[in-house]
Amino acid sequence: MASSLYIHIPFCLTKCDYCDFLSVPFDEAVAKRYLKALKREIRLRGGRTLKTVYIGGGTPTMLSPEAFEDIFKTIRDYFELSPGAEITVEANPGTLDRKKTGALVGLGVNRLSIGVQSFSDAELRMLGRCHTAREALRALKSPAVPNISLDLIYGIPGQTMKSWRQTLKRAIEAGPMHVSAYELTAEADTPFYEALIEGRLDSPPEALVVEMFEYAIEAFGENGLHHYEISNFAHHGFECRHNLNYWRRGEYLGLGAGAHSFEDSRRSKNTGYVFKYIEMLSKGALPVEESVGVSAEDEIKEITFLGLRMTRGINIKKMGFLAKAAGELIEDGLMLLEDEHLRLTRRGLLLSNAVAVSLFEKLELG
Numbered sequence: 362m363a364s365s366l367y368i369h370i371p372f373c374l375t376k377c378d379y380c381d382f383l384s385v386p387f388d389e390a391v392a393k394r395y396l397k398a399l400k401r402e403i404r405l406r407g408g409r410t411l412k413t414v415y416i417g418g419g420t421p422t423m424l425s426p427e428a429f430e431d432i433f434k435t436i437r438d439y440f441e442l443s444p445g446a447e448i449t450v451e452a453n454p455g456t457l458d459r460k461k462t463g464a465l466v467g468l469g470v471n472r473l474s475i476g477v478q479s480f481s482d483a484e485l486r487m488l489g490r491c492h493t494a495r496e497a498l499r500a501l502k503s504p505a506v507p508n509i510s511l512d513l514i515y516g517i518p519g520q521t522m523k524s525w526r527q528t529l530k531r532a533i534e535a536g537p538m539h540v541s542a543y544e545l546t547a548e549a550d551t552p553f554y555e556a557l558i559e560g561r562l563d564s565p566p567e568a569l570v571v572e573m574f575e576y577a578i579e580a581f582g583e584n585g586l587h588h589y590e591i592s593n594f595a596h597h598g599f600e601c602r603h604n605l606n607y608w609r610r611g612e613y614l615g616l617g618a619g620a621h622s623f624e625d626s627r628r629s630k631n632t633g634y635v636f637k638y639i640e641m642l643s644k645g646a647l648p649v650e651e652s653v654g655v656s657a658e659d660e661i662k663e664i665t666f667l668g669l670r671m672t673r674g675i676n677i678k679k680m681g682f683l684a685k686a687a688g689e690l691i692e693d694g695l696m697l698l699e700d701e702h703l704r705l706t707r708r709g710l711l712l713s714n715a716v717a718v719s720l721f722e723k724l725e726l727g
């Protein structure tokens with residue numbers, strides 16, 4: 362049974378131009394109905410002992426301290442929390458203040474993941490974010506939270522090496538225990554994608570994006586934040602346990618609209634329509650839209666694809682055939698076999714998807 366719980370809160374103040382996550386504008390009446398449905402789903406699916414809880418979105422911190430109290434009370438009533446469980450809440454700097462942070466800590470939250478994205482106001486405007494760099498800095502000064510993670514984005518149109526260096530400098534000075542740095546990608550049907558297609562925006566040159574990624578690895582590494590996953594850096598012992606479970610292909614339970622679960626070799630997904638989610642639970646039905654068994658072939662693909670995201674790589678003790686198939690990729694300097702682990706080299710990390718696909722071809726996996 363899964364020992365990791367994800368809860369999706371699909372509300373945001375405004376929609377960021379590049380975002381394709383499941384989120385709708387915050388509406389108090391809808392949020393109230395959603396929380397009622399969410400509590401029903403928690404009651405229906407409880408009965409597990411949890412090592413990690415991750416409340417993500419959307420923008421969970423759109424919710425009031427009272428709403429969080431309600432959610433955590435229901436979680437504690439229907440699940441067992443292991444001692445020392447990692448409890449994360451995602452936060453947007455524009456929706457976080459001392460009172461809310463204090464309330465979250467009081468409820469047992471021991472990790473905040475703050476969506477800073479950039480310390481340049483011009484870049485934040487370009488991304489359509491609803492907060493400023495100053496608000497992000499204020500949010501990062503929450504002494505009550507022992508473990509703060511911040512999210513950054515690189516490869517933003519108009520972003521220069523100078524501004525990225527400045528963002529990294531400020532991020533490091535803020536002293537987070539964990540940082541996620543993502544390359545901006547153009548997801549279909551977003552205003553950002555449309556602007557690129559219509560030529561109103563230009564993507565930065567690929568060489569610059571690579572330089573930004575490599576600079577981040579160096580800068581974080583020099584400051585004790587080791588690179589443990591393609592986009593993630595942490596001080597030793599502060600790697601995100603919830604996400605490590607995904608990459609290690611552990612089981613997890615996802616509650617809320619659009620949330621995914623993986624249990625008993627089945628992957629399932631809740632409906633992504635907020636009103637349908639509310640309606641189904643009001644009738645006492647589980648809001649599951651899709652549930653498929655994972656084939657043996659898919660299992661190998663998942664282990665490979667997810668495992669290669671981690672800089673440690675894949676333990677090949679029971680998967681010697683992977684090392685065999687990787688022969689040419691190792692010769693080409695894209696992969697490395699070390700300590701019974703198969704992993705991507707620095708060059709391989711830059712081409713991770715292509716390397717995984719090439720490995721699947723060698724394994725004759727479609």
Ligand code: SF4
Nearest residue numbers: 373376377380418419
């Ligand atoms: S705050 Fe996050 S989830 Fe909400 S619109 Fe922006 S990127 Fe999407």
